[in-house]
Amino acid sequence: MASAPTTITVTPLEEKVAVVEQKIHNSQYALKFVGAAISNMASSAFCNPTDIIKVRQQLRTHAPGARGSSFLSVGVEMARTEGILSLTGGISASMLRELVYSGIRMGTYEYFKDTLHDVSQGALTREGLTLKIAAASIAATIGSALANPADLVKVRMQAYYPNGNPYRNLPHAFASIYQDGAQKAITAGASPIYGGLRALYRGVEATTIRGIVLSATQICSYDQIKQSMKKRGIMKEGVPLHFVASTFAGFFCSVTSNPVDVVKVRLMNDKTHQYKGAFDCIRQIMVNEGPFGFFKGFGMCWARLGTHTILTFLIFERVRYLFGIEAM
Template identity: 30%
Template sequence: FPLDTAKVRLQIQGETKSPANTGHGPVKYRGVFGTISTMVRVEGPRSLYSGLVAGLQRQMSFASVRIGLYDSVKQFYTKGSDHVGIGSRLMAGCTTGAMAVALAQPTDAVKVRFQAQISAGASKRYHGTMDAYRTIAKEEGFRGLWKGTGPNITRNAIVNCTELVTYDLIKDALLKSSLMNDDLPCHFTSAFAAGFCTTVIASPVDVVKTRYMNSAQGQYSSALNCAVAMLTKEGPKAFYKGFMPSFLRLGSWNVVMFVT
């Protein structure tokens, strides 16, 4: 969770009129461990777990839909056939992922806003998980709780497709070139490399998703407007802010998923 929080802080850094820094001077973050150490020094160790309750709520609701419905949706795409190709797996993963995102979006929005919120001082945007749900619904309407659903679903689809395809491609290339045998080091290398490729492709959408979900009402008219504002004001490099913690999270997750 601290890596995810560091990723969010790096992704919103440099954003003009960011609601996360209301009432505070600008805090500069440098790298993964620099961000974590700065947060601990300025806000205390608990700041690394800001939004944990909403994060757990998200994980429970997201995983229950994505994993619980995966086999049923896969059978729908294969029409009951015993042969399950990679296309059917990707379609089932993207479909259940989109359904899970749509259900869990309010918890994700609250999690991101807590992670972005600087804990030091009295000027806090939200004072508790339930207070965040109530405040967002009151100030932005129930649509505010589902802000960023589009880019979130897009990111989920990109991650699902890219990590599976790149893992297979990298593993096949390593085996065909006789660089490695079909054993644990090969699977570990393929999984970690797939995490890197996936982060490269998904990072721009992930940064836009984070900024749009965290934005104050009226700050951006749409996710596309957020992306254009980033490009014009901060340049293309802004789309890769928070790359390293994102890669470390995704790479380690891929190793767990493909190796175990």
């Protein structure tokens, strides 16, 4: 009995090439996440002293311009009363936060940018700000929400405690905040698990809003400035262009994010529940401290965020080059 003829299916070369290119493209997204995490963690480690001074300034509730509220005064006071190592406070929580938050918000920015461009079938152009802002907002929302517990722990570890910092290390801080929330939930007749998680996610609204505002101005302005300067032939791809674009981006995001940052820090460190929520916090700051209350710590915010932005993008672009990925 004759055997049935064997059918051989040959995949067209173009399809094979497309599959390989897609795999390479997907692996680049993973490398971009790694590069974003590395660059932001390195920048945060360098800028931690300015970050903790900024937090201390933002937690001070006295009138603007009062003595002892300048970033220099706060820094000198910390070094004198708590020791120079106090300027490294919360660095472990900061590293964890950057790994999750910045790894996602910056590392997935181009993924969402490509996806939205494809879904819109080109209606959202790569040259336009709409695509950039939408991609940055989505990435920042996810990163901010997931990283909120680490962000809250960082703020708590960096706050001032007259009787000494109650948190021995990062795990102890997480456990203490969770247990405190669980205990309060039990007292109120609620679920301890929900109470513990709620304690770690206090201020998540302000955190997410800040993440969106920061990313929409920092990442998008860097991307747009680079794109515009190259298109007009003002500068070519390279370190000088990365430095100029990141300098402008650092200033823009400092201005837009500082008010939200003040509200976020106040809410996260509000252990006595002075504020009913983000809007109540905004109201109290406006009534008690005036509009300039939202810009407390701006000098240190700019010093920290501006330096952080420049270092981050310079390192990020260099890591991309080492990974064999084209510049952002």
